[in-house]
Amino acid sequence: MRLTARTRLTLLFSTLIALSGAVLTVIVIVLTFTPNQTRVEPKTVEKTQIVQLGVDMKAQARQELLDRLMLGAGIGIGVLTVASAGLGWLLAGRVLRPVHVVSGTARRLSQQNLHERIPVSGPQDEMRELAETFNDMLARLQRSFDAQSHFAANAAHELRGPMTTQRTLVEVAAGAPDAPPSLRELAGSLAPVLERQERLVNGLLELAWSEHGMTTIETVRVDSLVRAPGASLSLAPLTVSGDPTLLDLMVDNLVRNAFTHGKEVWISTTSDTLTVENTGQEVSAARLATLTEPFRRGSQDRLNGNGTGLGLAIVSAVVRAHNASLDLTPRPAGGIRATVRFPAGTMR
Structure with missing residues (x-):
């Protein structure tokens, strides 16, 4: 079973409290009930009986006290363990909060929002150093991407x-x-x-x-952007909020890429997806994972024939700018099926 860092810290904290309570209980009991080695010899039979009676009563009292101490110690250790687990959970969450902020920011980041930074506050400790280091890394990445673009x-x-x-x-x-x-x-x-x-x-x-991302945001009918003479069309209304120029560029590159590498092309839209598929040679799943990189082709790299190897890279960039997703899957008879799925927040 996979345990989170917060759970492990909570278990460690509560285990230490439980062990500390158990050790303290053992020390108290040992020191309290260690028998006295000093013995006084009685001089008569009557005194012997009286002393024996006192010893028995004392032993019974000691046993009752021991039972009470053991019960109280058990209850106390149990209560402390549960309380320390709750307190440890809260403290671990507070300590690990900056880590969750860093991981959440890392999941949201893309080339379009590298300007985001993690809020830095609190004492000068390791967590603040982690946030500042991550922000410095984001700044370097942003400068590198800007320079490349x-x-x-x-x-x-x-x-x-x-x-x-x-x-x-x-x-x-x-x-x-x-x-x-x-x-x-x-x-x-x-x-x-x-x-x-x-x-x-x-x-x-x-x-x-x-x-560079979106410069204008308008309501766009994506299905009306499809211009593909010779393709089999099944177009339902697909309306999104986005940059009309970038969306037109995306559709155009998908269509041109399909015609460049296949003889038959099918294009369909639903209320949230755009799908373009074509015939062609078989492409492995491993190869599909690299086709959105610049200068990648279905069966080879670099330039060859009529293509430039940039079509799907452009499509991928436009998809990221609109927070959509691009799925490339091989068709059983050869060719590729490209599906652009728009999130609910962009639908209109």
């Missing part, structure tokens, strides 16, 4: 200009009337490479943007 956004933004220029130059050179066949062939080879790079840069911008 800003770097990705700035780098992607700076790359868009030169890449657009390169694509324009290639198209102009290939479209010139006097362009030789070799130049047209080279331009045809460069065009898909530049398109892939452009998709990657746009994906990095979308990922950095989605990880």
Whole structure:
């Protein structure tokens, strides 16, 4: 059986009280009832009988006193043990309260609320040191995430200009009337490479943007955001409170990801879920657990084909921003089922 730290401290405290009471009782009884070794020899038979009678009465009184002491000690130790268990439970809860605050804050934390801090109060003890250390760690994590996000956004933004220029130059050179066949062939080879790079840069911008969290909160019909010609649709009203731009980005990436990796796509909504599934190759459960990381694909990493490996990472960031959950499960015939479940607090 798993015992909490509070329970263990309570048991330890009450056990120490019970043992201390038992030891004290034994000491009192031993000191009180240790027989006197001094004996006085009677000189007559009558005195012998009188002394024996006194000894018997004294022994009976001692036995009665011993019984009373044992009963009183037992009752007293029992009452003290129960009282100490209750008091120990209260004291342990008070001592461990900062630990519960730390663990509760850690469970609530995500990249969107790293600004939260644990309230620090009380004496300068180990618990306060724990809270201050945890707050320092959160501050470092927040700076690290902000720096990473800003770097990705700035780098992607700076790359868009030169890449657009390169694509324009290639198209102009290939479209010139006097362009030789070799130049047209080279331009045809460069065009898909530049398109892939452009998709990657746009994906990095979308990922950095989605990880910043919601900027506006409105009532959004998620089912109306589904634009998927060729997919099998079963759309029930799904209304949530959230950022309309981020939610549109989430739906768009789910749909594009499904069409990129599968021939058939099914999309459905209920009052609290959005489900997108497709056909495709079989994906293991272990592999599914990594698909929300950047540059992960169904069967391989990095860039290949038409995808960028950022779609599900963007979806995951938007889902976290709305306190929703994303479940990826393999379909028995191959392909993936992606289910976004919105919490009750965001439903409207």
